[in-house]
Amino acid sequence: MVIFHGLAILGLFFFTWKLFLITVALYWATTGLGISLGYHRLHTHRSFKTPIWLDYTFAVCGSLTLEGGPISWVATHRIHHQKSDHEGDPHSPRDGAWWAHVGWLLFGEANHSNTVGMSKYAPDLAKKPFYVWLNNWHWVPLVCMAVVLLAFGGIPLVLWGIFIRVVFGLHATWLVNSATHMWGSRRFNTRDDSRNNWWVALITFGEGWHNNHHAHPTSARHGLAWYEFDPSWLLLKVLRKVGLVSAVQVAKLDRSPVAERKAA
Secondary structure, eight states, X not given: OHHHHHHHHHHGGGOOHHXXXXXXXXXXXXXXXXXXXXXXXXXXXXXXXXXXXXXXXXXXXXXXXXXXXXXXXXXXXXXXXXXXXXXXXXXXXXXXXXXXXXIXXXXXXXXXXXXXXXXXXXXXXXXXXXXXXXXXXXTHHHHHHHHHHHHHHHHHHHIIIIIIHHHHHXXXXXXXXXXGGTSSBOSSOOSSOOOBOHHHXXXXXXXXXXXXXXXXXXXXXXXXXXXXXXXHHHHHHHHHHTTSOBSXXXXXXXXXXXXXXXXX
């Protein structure tokens, strides 16, 4: 972590708009497709179905974030939902904001490569050899990407496309664990401290609408109001229209009495 953060800071001295735009595109492909759509809404909650080749593509994109393989990520998140902000939650701010953000990774149990142990929480993924392989070798796609970026753009592109992108993506994802359980509004009275946080949603492709998500965990749509910007949901609508996703689950909210009276 120290090395990655140090090289990310070094990369800022090589800034160009070309490097920035390439990094934004890679960030969308890895954190947007890989984490938000893949690891989270598809692999963890199965809120939609997609062809196996696209399913696996999302999983590989997720591994490019340095957040571990699909089995360990999914297992950790499922445990979080089962015990959210209660004893046994891997990353609750009730144990401290720093712990929720990154301390649980640095000083807690290291399960990134514990495929066997985490498989009991993700038995659906553990049945497929591809997921098992990717969980065991989750760092391989990132190394391959670094080699490709080095060949095409040299050290500056590696610093931006790998180190700056990964560090920003890690903190963005960690903010869902920490900030959205501390700051924001609560539309639903859930058993945890989850909150809707607009600025976390902006940098995580809609994952910041966390209270909505904890109230309706299998919903593929997290931004449940028109003003709750949810890029991952917008992309899912496009993918559904072109036939690449199906069986999309969306929370069905009861209309308010005012809305019902107006409709009548």
